[in-house]
């Protein structure tokens with residue numbers, strides 16, 4: 001009898017190991033996370049997920065979360081509770097600040113949890129976590145070395161992490177047969193899997209260091225690259241190209257150069273938008289942050305700007321001067337450009353960019369502002385000089401022929417030598433001369 005029950009226990013133990021195919025990733029020595037997906041969850045796509053998190057007690061806390069960024073991540077943070085047990089705190093990441101307790105995540109702490117020697121272990125099941133169990137999903141992890149937190153409240157205040165990382169877990173490799181705690185064996189003993197290697201996300205599954213189901217976190221690497229390209233493209237459009245094309249208008253007076261460059265910036269802006277939406281979707285923060293909301297509003301509002309520009313142009317060709325639509329085009333454009341530049345700053349804040357990036361961004365934005373301002377002042381000065389010259393040479397009856405600015409020197413020379421009149425730009429009717437719709441000056 002005794003022998004047969006031992007055999008039965010051994011068979012049960014062997015079978016529990018055979019099917020305990022949970023995936024494991026050790027972020028650093030003995031700081032590990034495992035996830036097991038019961039068959040029933042795998043087949044329906046949602047349901048219980050079994051977690052095990054272990055870390056030395058020389059860490060204040062250890063946390064993991066879904067996604068590749070803090071913002072929008074569902075996180076689980078463990079720390080000692082001060083009485084030999086471990087607190088599992090579900091939290092919602094809101095950006096680069098302390099994640100707040102999220103009571104909507106349904107967590108139950110299971111057998112095998114507690115502090116054993118200098119290791120804290122939390123086995124827990126989550127019944128309503130929104131993550132992809134059929135393929136690779138990206139996860140983030142962070143930990144902080146320091147004295148034990150010893151707090152039993154899930155709302156305990158934690159200090160900012162010292163180390164952070166992200167990786168891909170292929171949860172389709174994490175299937176366990178039973179919908180029950182896979183981290184204790186038939187005798188109720190913990191089956192902690194503390195691989196000794198560190199996070200290996202260099203590609204393929206990795207079992208050599210004790211990590212299993214860890215795959216190249218292509219998702220997060222890609223979304224970082226896409227984020228950089230998004231930031232670069234959107235910033236070049238708003239911070240450099242739009243103000244540059246705008247100031248060329250009063251400086252050169254050539255509407256087609258202005259319109260051509262602005263259409264280029266318009267296209268870049270939409271490419272930046274598409275990439276931003278892709279990153280925001282991947283990281284689950286779409287329309288949840290000021291940056292994504294304001295950016296979308298500004299970019300959508302920009303749709304009208306080329307239309308206003310064209311309407312202004314048509315108005316000018318017809319009436320030889322500015323109309324209300326011209327001021328709409330000018331001021332609508334200036335306001336949207338400024339909002340776009342501010343939004344880029346919010347993007348840097350959201351991505352917690354290094355101060356080097358922030359300084360570079362502010363410097364380029366500042367330089368472009370100065371270029372715009374100097375360009376406008378120079379164009380205005382040239383315009384008033386032109387007026388003075390015109391005053392000296394014109395009969396009072398001809399004064400309505402004043403040009404907008406004096407950018408076309410050859411035109412002025414012809415005008416001054418009496419061979420032809422410059423064409424006016426704003427508000428002045430031009431009588432008798434053919435209007436060259438390609439040149440505003």
Ligand code: HEM
Pocket residue numbers: 242246247249250255258259262263266302305306307309310312313322326329330331333334376426440
């Ligand atoms: C995204 C596209 C565009 C943006 C952001 C934009 C922006 C601007 C801005 C800010 C100004 C004022 C420049 C100043 O401070 O003096 C301006 C002027 C002007 N724009 Fe555009 N523009 C765009 C497209 C176009 C298009 C497609 C056309 C035309 C066919 C056009 C025609 C003009 C003209 C003729 C002026 C001179 C208005 C005047 O000074 O009376 N723009 N634009």
Ligand code: HEM
Pocket residue numbers: 069071227228230231232234235238273276277279280283285286287291292293294295296298299339340341343344345347348349350351352353357
């Ligand atoms: C005015 C247009 C926009 C500009 C100038 C802009 C610029 C930026 C910049 C400079 C960053 C920082 C990237 C880094 O630190 O390397 C960023 C991040 C980001 N942007 Fe935009 N952006 C714009 C619009 C949008 C829109 C419309 C969306 C989505 C709907 C979006 C989504 C994102 C996301 C998801 C990030 C990463 C945030 C994170 O890492 O947590 N952006 N953007």
